[in-house]
Amino acid sequence: MSFVEVRDLWQSYGGRAILERVNLSVAEGEFISIVGASGCGKSTFLRLLLAEEQPTRGTISVAGAPPAVEPNRARGVVFQRYSVFPHLSVRDNIIAAESFGTRTGWLWGARRRAACRRADDLLARIGLDHVAGHYPAALSGGMQQRLAIGQALTARPRILLLDEPFGALDPGTRTQMHDFLTELRAEAPMTVFMVTHDLAEGFKLGDRVLVFDKPRWDPHDPNAYGATITYDFDAINRGIPYHHLREEKHDPIDAHA
Ligand SMILES: Nc1ncnc2c1ncn2[C@@H]1O[C@H](COP(=O)(O)OP(=O)(O)OP(=O)(O)O)[C@@H](O)[C@H]1O
Numbered sequence: 454m455s456f457v458e459v460r461d462l463w464q465s466y467g468g469r470a471i472l473e474r475v476n477l478s479v480a481e482g483e484f485i486s487i488v489g490a491s492g493c494g495k496s497t498f499l500r501l502l503l504a505e506e507q508p509t510r511g512t513i514s515v516a517g518a519p520p521a522v523e524p525n526r527a528r529g530v531v532f533q534r535y536s537v538f539p540h541l542s543v544r545d546n547i548i549a550a551e552s553f554g555t556r557t558g559w560l561w562g563a564r565r566r567a568a569c570r571r572a573d574d575l576l577a578r579i580g581l582d583h584v585a586g587h588y589p590a591a592l593s594g595g596m597q598q599r600l601a602i603g604q605a606l607t608a609r610p611r612i613l614l615l616d617e618p619f620g621a622l623d624p625g626t627r628t629q630m631h632d633f634l635t636e637l638r639a640e641a642p643m644t645v646f647m648v649t650h651d652l653a654e655g656f657k658l659g660d661r662v663l664v665f666d667k668p669r670w671d672p673h674d675p676n677a678y679g680a681t682i683t684y685d686f687d688a689i690n691r692g693i694p695y696h697h698l699r700e701e702k703h704d705p706i707d708a709h710a
Pocket residue numbers: 466471489490491492493494495496497498
């Protein structure tokens with residue numbers, strides 16, 4: 454049984470189809486990159502994985518149960534640039550993320566000092582150690598985004614959802630964050646879903662690259678059909694469509710249906 458199982462998922466808003474017939478099996482620890490045209494429903498798919506909304510049709514299961522709604526380590530987390538706490542220093546933002554989903558509360562004494570050391574270590578790895586005592590408002594956009602990614606990785610969730618996480622970063626910082634994410638995954642396995650508009654980034658980081666697209670199109674009614682997974686590439690054995698390697702086969706989608 455796979456870790457994340459999506460069965461015949463459909464999502465519509467007010468009769469407008471966004472996603473249709475999405476089927477997916479993901480093993481624990483896999484890194485799934487998601488690409489697709491703007492507006493095709495990638496962020497919607499992440500929200501469904503988070504149980505932030507319910508699908509119109511179909512089911513999602515995570516470790517055999519519906520996705521968790523309450524915060525816990527098994528619940529997916531998605532951190533974005535503006536998920537940093539403005540009233541906490543950079544260091545305290547990382548410490549707060551460490552106890553995400555637990556009831557640890559504020560730390561004192563030796564535990565706080567140990568947490569500070571871990572936070573400073575992480576800040577050094579993402580190049581923010583020199584601003585550990587600053588408030589987020591004093592950071593540039595790219596630095597705030599790095600802090601948010603640092604928080605997400607500190608929380609070490611079982612499922613990490615990243616929605617265009619590296620979009621605002623310059624190429625050097627982007628590569629640094631890629632390396633950091635790869636190192637962390639080697640230390641503690643996480644199942645990752647990452648939406649990106651950068652195909653090369655998707656193939657570099659992902660084990661699989663999913664393409665969301667509309668296989669059916671009615672020129673008289675552009676809202677009639679939704680997007681689905683049209684390609685599932687094995688990014689490790691580059692270029693070989695993953696579904697050709699799978700034993701389990703889903704029904705091929707009839708483009709002229
Ligand atoms: N709650 C909602 N109510 C109505 N329409 C919505 C809702 N959420 C998303 N949509 C619509 O669903 C479509 C898909 O949106 P979504 O944000 O998932 O796309 P996306 O693939 O993430 O696009 P982008 O690459 O631009 O981020 C869009 O047309 C959007 O307007």
